[in-house]
Amino acid sequence: MFPLTEIPLTPGLMLAFYTDGLIETPGTGLDDSIAGLAHHLAQADEGGLDLLIDHLLRAAGTDGQRADDIALLVLHNGVA
Template sequence: MTLASAGHPPPIMRLPGSGTRPLEVPPGPVLGIHADADFPVTEVPLRPGFMLTCYTDGLIETPGVDLDDSIAALTGHLAQADDSDLDALIDTLVAATGAHRQRTDDVALLVLHFLGQR
């Protein structure tokens, strides 16, 4: 898989037996700033059970909370979440990051789960 970033928080990778961690993807410029902008790419090998969670900062930003701490918390929630039902997993992540509070930004969340089938 090939990834590029326009400045979003790092995607979180989960591999069976290898743990869950933010994936280092060098950020490119914000979309729309430069028509001919180059975006660095990161390649990640797909293995059965691989899960990638991409999200916007609106999911994790809380006034007064360090962004790295929020990313670490989301990483922990993903590590503990049951992956047998992606709809339920997404609901769990949204709830764990503050579904009870007023959000100050839009939220986008995408979870990809590669089962190793073609």
């Protein structure tokens, strides 16, 4: 059995889990790509997670053919 670790999610906290297919773009450094994703997450409004995910996928340029698959999971602990 694996050990269980609990991490408290403070109100307003947002976590984004993603695969490299979301951020890797030929000709763009990995650090720049991660910084771009962080920027888009920081600019997220309270429009809902569906809109945020759509925005992140559009910003990643997912409308064309990609060499890698993309998985994206965003969790948001809304303010009570």
